[in-house]
Amino acid sequence: MNARTEPAEAEPVTPARPPVVRELLLVAGLFAVYKLGRQLAADHTGEAFRDARDVWHAERWLHLPGEGAVQSLLLHGDGLAEAANAYYATVHFPATLAFLVWLYLRRPAHYTWSRRVLAAVTAAALLLHLAFPLAPPRMLAATGLVDTARVYGPSVYGPPQTDHLSNQFAAMPSLHFGWALMVAIGLIVATRSRWRWLWLLHPLLTLLVIVGTANHYWLDAIAAAALLGAALALIQAPRRTAATDTAGGRDARELVPAERRVLVGAGR
Numbered sequence: 001m002n003a004r005t006e007p008a009e010a011e012p013v014t015p016a017r018p019p020v021v022r023e024l025l026l027v028a029g030l031f032a033v034y035k036l037g038r039q040l041a042a043d044h045t046g047e048a049f050r051d052a053r054d055v056w057h058a059e060r061w062l063h064l065p066g067e068g069a070v071q072s073l074l075l076h077g078d079g080l081a082e083a084a085n086a087y088y089a090t091v092h093f094p095a096t097l098a099f100l101v102w103l104y105l106r107r108p109a110h111y112t113w114s115r116r117v118l119a120a121v122t123a124a125a126l127l128l129h130l131a132f133p134l135a136p137p138r139m140l141a142a143t144g145l146v147d148t149a150r151v152y153g154p155s156v157y158g159p160p161q162t163d164h165l166s167n168q169f170a171a172m173p174s175l176h177f178g179w180a181l182m183v184a185i186g187l188i189v190a191t192r193s194r195w196r197w198l199w200l201l202h203p204l205l206t207l208l209v210i211v212g213t214a215n216h217y218w219l220d221a222i223a224a225a226a227l228l229g230a231a232l233a234l235i236q237a238p239r240r241t242a243a244t245d246t247a248g249g250r251d252a253r254e255l256v257p258a259e260r261r262v263l264v265g266a267g268r
Helices: 020-040 045-061 067-074 078-090 092-106 108-131 148-152 175-190 196-212 218-234 252-266
Strands: none
Touching: 020 092, 020 108, 045 218, 067 078, 067 196, 078 092, 078 148, 078 196, 092 108, 092 175, 108 175, 108 218, 175 196, 175 218, 196 218
């Protein structure tokens, strides 16, 4: 009897990781350009407050919920306000960095896609910061909101006149929210767990924090989501294959059935 075998499926090819030194230099360069751009827009105080009043009135005209409704939940106790301030100050960059490092190590193709999307959103945000300087709601007396970071701590900002490390008039769009939303979308696209949709809790919590601490208006988050949507429409996500699912390029759930067919055919 002649053993009949089926041709084995080709071994999936693992997507190549970009050179790590190049990626570090690229990310550092993008961050430096972004910080420089924020500083260029830091002196438009009068314009920033005029834009803030316009945004506040636009939200009321659109019947968006008042930011004070969220903040009132934080002001029930010092602990909630302090936790929200700490989240705002410490989660933004580390969470995004951890996301990119994990993708780089485990999903190289998704890493490249996510890095491009984040770079596009950040570049567009920089242009908007330059064109539309905006004072955050904590600075606008008309909002009646409390600067929770100043009152309860911790705070990442000093007085605008002496704070040379950040541009506090770059409220729109909110990159806190835009980056958090991309982290969630990137992990949902790159993984298969039935629980992966829970990653959406990260941008949801971020949204409540940035609004409740009076660092951003609702429209800041809406603008960030719009920019992210445009970037996702223009930059195509990689296709899901066995090679993109594991660092070794093999997904047992997909490859084992094929190998089983070869073994069964060889035994006939």
